[in-house]
Every structure is written in structure tokens, then in C-alpha cells.
Amino acid sequence: MPTPTYETCCIKNVNITHDVYEIEFEKPEGFTFEAGQFVLFQVPLPENPVDTQPRAYSIASAPHEAKLLFVIKVMAGGRASRWVAESLKEGDTVHMQGPFGRFFLQDSPEDILMVCTGTGIAPFRSHLLTMMETASIRNTHLFFGNYKEEDIFWKEYLEKMDAQNDWFTFVPVLSNGSQNWHGQCGFVQDAIAATIDGISSTHLYICGNPAMAEAVKKTAMEEWGMKKEKVHVEGFI
Numbered sequence: 001m002p003t004p005t006y007e008t009c010c011i012k013n014v015n016i017t018h019d020v021y022e023i024e025f026e027k028p029e030g031f032t033f034e035a036g037q038f039v040l041f042q043v044p045l046p047e048n049p050v051d052t053q054p055r056a057y058s059i060a061s062a063p064h065e066a067k068l069l070f071v072i073k074v075m076a077g078g079r080a081s082r083w084v085a086e087s088l089k090e091g092d093t094v095h096m097q098g099p100f101g102r103f104f105l106q107d108s109p110e111d112i113l114m115v116c117t118g119t120g121i122a123p124f125r126s127h128l129l130t131m132m133e134t135a136s137i138r139n140t141h142l143f144f145g146n147y148k149e150e151d152i153f154w155k156e157y158l159e160k161m162d163a164q165n166d167w168f169t170f171v172p173v174l175s176n177g178s179q180n181w182h183g184q185c186g187f188v189q190d191a192i193a194a195t196i197d198g199i200s201s202t203h204l205y206i207c208g209n210p211a212m213a214e215a216v217k218k219t220a221m222e223e224w225g226m227k228k229e230k231v232h233v234e235g236f237i
């Protein structure tokens with residue numbers, strides 16, 4: 001049976017960094033998903049709305065939340081990027097298909113290491129809230145890589161989650177932070193190695209741009225001795 005399609009309504013489209021938009025949709029009746037899944041939006045061209053093409057976006061809200069939340073990074077000239085930055089507004093009807101994907105947390109008592117850059121954080125927000133909702137918490141580190149201070153979003157939200165939960169550690173990492181940045185610097189894989197002992201006994205989940213995902217996976221397997229079956233990747237191709 002083909003994956004169902006739904007009509008949904010945009011209820012929020014806000015620019016949260018210079019190139020990331022936080023977008024919320026109504027959850028269509030009958031639509032269900034699990035943390036770690038994504039949907040395809042039929043994305044119209046701003047100048048010709050009947051010309052549509054699908055684009056994949058990870059669901060950042062948790063299944064128990066009332067709305068569907070997404071974070072979308074815009075890139076010059078991209079179809080969905082132009083849609084989000086130039087035309088999508090509250091009240092617009094959007095066609096969506098899903099859910100797709102299997103970026104699920106493994107059913108295992110081992111610690112969790114979440115690694116992402118930019119909007120790759122989306123499925124991890126969903127996973128973290130689901131872990132709390134279903135009381136299936138495990139010792140979890142979230143490494144959030146960005147270029148500069150102004151690229152980090154949801155920082156206060158994640159810092160608060162870290163402060164309120166012993167099992168959760170949030171580590172923002174900047175590859176090009178300013179002199180005022182006192183957090184972790186460099187590539188996410190270097191920050192992980194500097195922060196965590198016994199990495200090989202965790203389950204590693206990586207989400208974001210494919211080059212970063214490949215680099216972290218390679219380091220995990222070749223330098224940290226992680227087994228392939230413990231490395232789980234969602235590449236934003």
C-alpha cells in the first residue's frame with residue numbers, strides 16, 4: 001500500500017537564525033509517526049505554485065505533541081529554501097506524504113551518543129522528548145555542531161533540559177567560534193573524543209549533512225573501534 005498523503009495547514013514560519021526557519025503545521029487527522037521519521041512535502045515554485053516537487057524533512061516534534069515541528073535550513077537557489085524564505089506563510093495548505101524512515105533508537109540499555117550539525121538536530125528533539133514521555137531514558141549525550149555562535153538555535157531550551165535531567169548532557173560545538181566562545185571547538189568528532197570515555201560501548205546516532213555524517217562514522221569505526229551495527233546515520237542528502 002502506498003504511504004498516505006495528507007493536507008496540512010502551516011501555523012508558524014519563523015526565521016530563528018540567519019539561515020534556519022522553524023516551521024509548524026497542524027497534525028492532520030489520522031497521521032501517526034515515530035520519533036526519527038521524516039515526511040515529504042510537495043514543494044511549489046513560488047512563481048508557479050502548480051509546479052511541485054517532493055523534499056524530505058525530519059519531524060522535530062515528538063509523537064505525543066499536538067503539532068508537527070520542523071527546522072529547515074535555506075540554501076541559495078534551492079526550491080524548498082525559496083519556498084520557506086519567500087512564500088510559505090501561516091494559513092497555507094501544504095501537501096505532505098509520510099511518515100518515512102527508520103532512524104529509530106535501538107532497543108538497548110546502552111548509552112546513547114547523538115551527533116548532529118545544524119538542522120540535523122530535528123530527529124533528536126523528537127527522540128529526547130519521546131524518551132521522557134515514555135520513561136525510556138538512557139544516559140545520553142547530544143553533540144550539536146555549528147559554524148559560529150549565531151548558528152546555534154534551541155540553545156537555552158537544550159541547556160535547560162540538560163540542567164533538569166541527570167541522564168542528559170548537551171554539548172554545543174563550534175568549528176569557527178569567536179574569542180568569546182568558551183565551549184567546545186573544532187569538529188564534532190574531536191569534541192566527542194575529548195569529552196566521553198568508553199565511546200565504543202555506546203550507540204552512536206548521526207544526523208545532518210552527509211559529509212559530516214561520513215566523517216564521524218569513519219572516526220567512530222576506525223579510531224574508536226565502534227562496530228558498524230552500533231552506528232546509525234540519517235544523511236540529509
Ligand SMILES: Cc1cc2nc3c(=O)[nH]c(=O)nc-3n(C[C@H](O)[C@H](O)[C@H](O)COP(=O)(O)OP(=O)(O)OC[C@H]3O[C@@H](n4cnc5c(N)ncnc54)[C@H](O)[C@@H]3O)c2cc1C
Binds near residue numbers: 058074
Ligand atoms: C531523510 C531526509 C531528511 C531531511 N531532513 C531535513 C531537515 O529536517 N531539515 C533540513 O534543513 N533539511 C533536511 N533534509 C534536506 C532537504 O530534504 C533538502 O535537500 C534541502 O532542504 C535542500 O532543498 P532545496 O529544495 O532548498 O534545494 P534543491 O532545490 O534540492 O537544491 C539542492 C542544492 O542545489 C543548489 N541549487 C539549486 N538550484 C540552484 C540554482 N538555480 N542556483 C544555485 N544553486 C542552486 C541549492 O542551493 C542547494 O544547495 C533532509 C533530507 C533527507 C534525505
